[in-house]
Structure formats: structure tokens, C-alpha cells
Amino acid sequence: MPSPLFDLAGRLALITGSSQGIGFALARGLAEHGAAVVLNGRDAGKTGAAVEKLREADFSAHASVFDVTDSRAVAAEIDRIEAAIGPIDILINNAGLQFRAPLEDFPEEQWERLFRTNVSGAFHAGKAVARHMIGRGRGKIINIGSVQSELARPNIAPYTATKGAIRNLTRGMCADWARHGLQINAIAPGYFRTEMNQALVDNAEFSAWLEKRTPAGRWGNVDELIGAAVFLASDASSFVNGHTLYVDGGMTASV
Numbered sequence: 001m002p003s004p005l006f007d008l009a010g011r012l013a014l015i016t017g018s019s020q021g022i023g024f025a026l027a028r029g030l031a032e033h034g035a036a037v038v039l040n041g042r043d044a045g046k047t048g049a050a051v052e053k054l055r056e057a058d059f060s061a062h063a064s065v066f067d068v069t070d071s072r073a074v075a076a077e078i079d080r081i082e083a084a085i086g087p088i089d090i091l092i093n094n095a096g097l098q099f100r101a102p103l104e105d106f107p108e109e110q111w112e113r114l115f116r117t118n119v120s121g122a123f124h125a126g127k128a129v130a131r132h133m134i135g136r137g138r139g140k141i142i143n144i145g146s147v148q149s150e151l152a153r154p155n156i157a158p159y160t161a162t163k164g165a166i167r168n169l170t171r172g173m174c175a176d177w178a179r180h181g182l183q184i185n186a187i188a189p190g191y192f193r194t195e196m197n198q199a200l201v202d203n204a205e206f207s208a209w210l211e212k213r214t215p216a217g218r219w220g221n222v223d224e225l226i227g228a229a230v231f232l233a234s235d236a237s238s239f240v241n242g243h244t245l246y247v248d249g250g251m252t253a254s255v
């Protein structure tokens with residue numbers, strides 16, 4: 001019999017940026033462990049198609065189309081979900097972007113866009129959901145960082161700054177909200193094959209470097225993030241707070 005510690009039956013999870021990639025894999029993983037899930041993206045068609053895929057597999061799934069950078073839309077949608085679908089027990093702040101350019105030529109609007117999406121998006125959704133969770137005295141927030149929460153690489157300094165901010169925003173959310181019964185933690189993925197990383201996946205030289213640089217010797221498979229998400233979303237992590245869990249095949253453990 002599966003341990004009740006990891007059982008998510010009866011829980012409702014909102015996963016931002018879950019119409020594809022890591023967010024979709026995490027939504028499916030939480031659903032497989034019993035949660036009802038609310039999928040999000042900016043594109044209604046893509047989000048609806050992702051919801052359909054989960055419903056076809058008999059999971060309870062709903063769509064919520066909003067842009068995490070729009071604080072009013074985020075708050076309004078979260079209030080709507082709470083009223084129409086149910087209390088949000090789990091929030092995964094996953095929506096994120098990448099943009100690559102040498103730092104001395106980095107376009108200012110791309111810097112702003114990265115911070116608005118990767119950092120402000122997590123603040124807006126975290127704040128709007130926490131206001132409901134605090135009243136209930138319980139809730140789980142999982143922010144998606146990156147190995148770039150810890151390590152830099154050429155051409156992605158602004159992304160690295162946003163993911164460092166996510167690690168510390170996680171600690172800050174914990175400092176403010178743990179006393180209200182919330183657990184706020186982060187998952188920091190290494191390199192996974194998703195659309196965001198398509199340019200790297202297609203680059204044989206990068207893949208060879210990555211396989212050598214990662215102690216596990218390979219790219220990650222998005223399904224390998226599910227265990228960490230279920231742990232941090234469930235009662236199993238009831239005294240884990242402000243922590244960043246690296247799921248990176250050992251990359252941040254070695255040089």
C-alpha cells in the first residue's frame with residue numbers, strides 16, 4: 001500500500017506555466033499521486049490541449065489562462081479558482097523564460113522580461129495564493145529554481161540572477177509564512193530536455209560537454225522531477241521549509 005505521507009488525494013494544485021515541459025510533467029505527476037490540478041499558460045489553446053491530455057487519462061484537470069507578469073490577472077484568477085474549483089493546497093511557481101546573449105550586449109527589455117516572468121511572476125502568484133493559505137493555516141508553495149540558482153555560465157547572467165533571486169525569495173517566503181503553517185521550498189533542476197532548451201539539445205558539442213560535466217553523465221528526464229515535487233507537495237515534507245532541492249545528477253556537487 002502506498003504511504004499516506006505522499007498521498008495527494010483531495011488536494012488541489014495550481015502549476016504555473018504547465019501547458020508543456022517541466023510544468024506539464026509536474027502537473028501529471030501530482031495528478032498521478034491523487035491531486036486535482038489546474039494548468040496554466042498564456043495561450044488558451046495550448047493550455048486547453050494539455051488539460052484534455054490529462055482528462056483523457058482520467059485525471060481531474062482544469063485550465064486557468066493568465067500571464068504571471070500581470071499581478072491583477074493573477075490575483076483575479078486565483079480568487080476565481082478558489083471560488084469555482086476549490087481551495088488551492090499546492091502552488092508550483094514554474095513559469096519561466098530564458099534568453100541568451102553576451103552580457104555587454106544584453107537587451108534591456110529582455111532583462112526586464114526575465115525578471116518580470118521568473119521573479120515577479122512567482123511573487124505575484126505566491127502572494128495571491130498565500131493570502132488564502134494563511135487563513136487556512138496550511139499550504140505548500142514550490143518555486144522552480146535552477147542549477148543557475150547556484151552556478152553561472154556565459155551568456156545567461158540575467159537568467160542566473162533571476163534564479164538566484166528565486167532561491168532567496170523561497171527563503172523569504174519561508175521567513176514570513178512558515179509561522180502560518182505553510183511550507184515553501186524550491187526545486188532546482190539541472191539540464192532537462194524541454195522546448196526551452198531545444199537550442200542546447202540540438203547542439204552536439206553542448207550535449208557532449210554536459211554529459212562530461214554532470215556526474216550522472218546524462219541529461220535529465222522531466223519525469224525525474226516528479227519525486228521531488230510530490231515530496232515537497234505532500235505531508236512527507238511537513239517540517240522542510242525554505243530549502244532548495246537540487247535535482248541535477250550531481251552537477252552542483254562537483255567541478
Ligand code: NDP
Pocket residue numbers: 016017018019020021022023040041042043046066067068069094095096097117121144145146147188189190191192193194195196197
Ligand atoms: P518551457 O519553455 O518548455 O515551458 C514554459 C511554460 O511556461 C509554457 O507552458 C509557457 O506557456 C509558460 N509561460 C511562459 N511565460 C509565461 C507567463 N508569463 N505566464 C504564464 N505562463 C507562462 O520551459 P521549461 O519546462 O523548460 O521550464 C520550466 C521552468 O523550469 C522554468 O522556470 C525554467 O527556468 C525552469 N528550468 C528549466 C530547466 C530545463 O532544463 N528545461 C532547467 C532548470 C530550470 P505559454 O508560452 O503558452 O505561456
